[in-house]
Amino acid sequence: MEKSSNSTTLGRTKSDQLLETLAAVFKSPTSQSDLAPGTSDSGGTLSRKSSRRLVVGASPARSSGGGSRNAHIRKARSAQMKLDLEELSSGAALSRASSASLGFSFSFTGFTVPPDEIADSKLFSDDDIPEDIEAGICRPKFQAEPTLPIYLKFREVSYKVVIKGMTSSEERDILNGISGDVSPGEVVALMGPSGSGKTTLLNILGGRLTHSAVAGSVTYNDQPYSKFLKSRIGFVTQDDVLFPHLTVKETLTYAALLRLPLTLTKQQKEKRALDVIYELGLDRCQDTMIGGSFVRGVSGGERKRVCIGNEIIINPSLLFLDEPTSGLDSTTALRTVQTLQDIAETGKTVLTTIHQPSSRLFHKFDKLIVLGKGSLLYFGKASEATDYFSSIGCSPLIAMNPAEFLLDLANGNLNDISVPPELEDRVQMENSETETRNGKPPPQVVHEYLVEAYELRFSENENKLMDPLHLDEEPKLKVLSSKRQWGASWWQQYCILFIRGIKERRHDYFSWLRITQVLSTAIILGLLWWQSDSKTSRGRQDQVYIYIHHLFHY
Numbered sequence: 001m002e003k004s005s006n007s008t009t010l011g012r013t014k015s016d017q018l019l020e021t022l023a024a025v026f027k028s029p030t031s032q033s034d035l036a037p038g039t040s041d042s043g044g045t046l047s048r049k050s051s052r053r054l055v056v057g058a059s060p061a062r063s064s065g066g067g068s069r070n071a072h073i074r075k076a077r078s079a080q081m082k083l084d085l086e087e088l089s090s091g092a093a094l095s096r097a098s099s100a101s102l103g104f105s106f107s108f109t110g111f112t113v114p115p116d117e118i119a120d121s122k123l124f125s126d127d128d129i130p131e132d133i134e135a136g137i138c139r140p141k142f143q144a145e146p147t148l149p150i151y152l153k154f155r156e157v158s159y160k161v162v163i164k165g166m167t168s169s170e171e172r173d174i175l176n177g178i179s180g181d182v183s184p185g186e187v188v189a190l191m192g193p194s195g196s197g198k199t200t201l202l203n204i205l206g207g208r209l210t211h212s213a214v215a216g217s218v219t220y221n222d223q224p225y226s227k228f229l230k231s232r233i234g235f236v237t238q239d240d241v242l243f244p245h246l247t248v249k250e251t252l253t254y255a256a257l258l259r260l261p262l263t264l265t266k267q268q269k270e271k272r273a274l275d276v277i278y279e280l281g282l283d284r285c286q287d288t289m290i291g292g293s294f295v296r297g298v299s300g301g302e303r304k305r306v307c308i309g310n311e312i313i314i315n316p317s318l319l320f321l322d323e324p325t326s327g328l329d330s331t332t333a334l335r336t337v338q339t340l341q342d343i344a345e346t347g348k349t350v351l352t353t354i355h356q357p358s359s360r361l362f363h364k365f366d367k368l369i370v371l372g373k374g375s376l377l378y379f380g381k382a383s384e385a386t387d388y389f390s391s392i393g394c395s396p397l398i399a400m401n402p403a404e405f406l407l408d409l410a411n412g413n414l415n416d417i418s419v420p421p422e423l424e425d426r427v428q429m430e431n432s433e434t435e436t437r438n439g440k441p442p443p444q445v446v447h448e449y450l451v452e453a454y455e456l457r458f459s460e461n462e463n464k465l466m467d468p469l470h471l472d473e474e475p476k477l478k479v480l481s482s483k484r485q486w487g488a489s490w491w492q493q494y495c496i497l498f499i500r501g502i503k504e505r506r507h508d509y510f511s512w513l514r515i516t517q518v519l520s521t522a523i524i525l526g527l528l529w530w531q532s533d534s535k536t537s538r539g540r541q542d543q544v545y546i547y548i549h550h551l552f553h554y
């Protein structure tokens, strides 16, 4: 960064030169068939879809910083390019520059992705540089990393649990016949009140809940779940599982060492961690500890991005996130969802649960699933959700955030929402039996009405609602493969985990308090047993006691 400040113009010229050089070197990948001879048709439809999304992603509507080509943006970009230029001669630079600007370097450096999985890539332009809303700086957009596109389809997914009481057990429906599909390049939001079954559905779709009580079908490129998918699915859980005493860089580096395939060298894995840090805009805090209840660390937004980084480091085809924006302010949440969009634009399928999104955030999603008490109330384009509910008689009576409107409906709350005539009639007919609140139908009745309305719409328009993709045989066969890629051998895993454990506890083990405590105890015990008689059995027992005491105490 400092280097670029010397001369913006100079940096810009150099970056342009570098781009030209790289464009010449990597001219061929603009055609998929050039990269994957003989496999040009593999995943053709999907790749085309992803590439279509890539073009859409470059549109000014998506690239927030695209229109304003100010000097600051250029400076950031030229700094990146200048560094790359200086490293170019070392060879490492080529891979990094291509990862930063061309998006297919990992195959170049021997990264996991075989050439036949490579989707269309593009050079980045100033249009690709969004503003980092949270940090207030500009950085290149997420780069198009090649991946196997996966089309997720789920039909009539249901899940029941048996709740055992003291005397009897009761069966409870958690999910009832949920159907939908998600194409590569799409970001789908899963919304609903607390307890509506969002996490459960996400777990089922992510292959984490394979209980016999799960009914219906979930397919990945029209194939059932296979071991191959384990290394292709990233899952960011609701509760961040991070080590508070590790820095951001250490966290992601250990994740890379543990999870990236054996075929990569240690240096390549470390470089991959650095790439992710840069792509997620974590470079400013890469040496800051994660932190926890007792240790001050990175901010909430940065923490969420580290969790996302932990998963995208393996370059997953499918990314599931459970409430990635909970606890974040609306600007940081927007930045996080923007990151998800950038990830999706590289051909990945992204599904995320979300609580109370702001209206700006709501409009960022491609599709929406609204759940209420485990039933599907809406599946379709996010932009058409309010129109759908208006079509069944539920329109907001005052200006309202669409997400708030949908959550009110999912909760069965019709305050400030018009009551459909059919529902009014039903309430009037049942008035003697059903209590109304403020003249509004009770939540249970609203819920039943919405479920029935959606079922009717679904049965009438199933083919239009679900947009089935034509899939070629190759992506289908790949998913079927039972080969599982291991990140590290058991010995490597043992060593990495051991070192990580020591690093995580270094503040415990190596604190002055701890060292003083150990030394003083050792001195006291040493003095107590000093010159004890080791010739008698009693004396020897005494000495053994010291060893045991030390062993168990520390």
Ligand SMILES: Nc1ncnc2c1ncn2[C@@H]1O[C@H](COP(=O)(O)OP(=O)(O)OP(=O)(O)O)[C@@H](O)[C@H]1O
Residues within 6 Å of the ligand: 161, 163, 174, 192, 193, 194, 195, 196, 197, 198, 199, 200, 201
């Ligand atoms: N194994 C189980 N046994 C009993 N109840 C369960 C089980 N799994 C889920 N549930 C219940 O199913 C309902 C849905 O849970 P889930 O965690 O999917 O909801 P959610 O929509 O993600 O909620 P939140 O937004 O609060 O995270 C909850 O009422 C939960 O208690």
